[in-house]
Amino acid sequence: MSDANVRIPEEAKDRLAAIAAAEGLSLRAYLARLAETLLTPAERAERAEKALAVLKEWNGYAPTAAEGRHLDSELDRRLAQVNSR
Numbered sequence: 001m002s003d004a005n006v007r008i009p010e011e012a013k014d015r016l017a018a019i020a021a022a023e024g025l026s027l028r029a030y031l032a033r034l035a036e037t038l039l040t041p042a043e044r045a046e047r048a049e050k051a052l053a054v055l056k057e058w059n060g061y062a063p064t065a066a067e068g069r070h071l072d073s074e075l076d077r078r079l080a081q082v083n084s085r
Contacts, residue, residue, distance in 0.1 A: 013027075020030030023032040039047070063071065 016030065017027045023030065025033070052062070054084045
């Protein structure tokens, strides 16, 4: 396993270290686990495409591109509303 140096603000490093410690992990172990669990944009798109295919096969749900954009904007609106509380 190779090491890498990443330059981030001290506050970000301290926050990540505190989160890692709270989970009983070193910062290194926490970042490695985080990297394994996050998806790239291409991986997210692939999963979304597969999910839509399953929904279409299961119950015929096949939103148009416009409906998808509307649903995305509605989700963004609701998330923003929750995050502002």
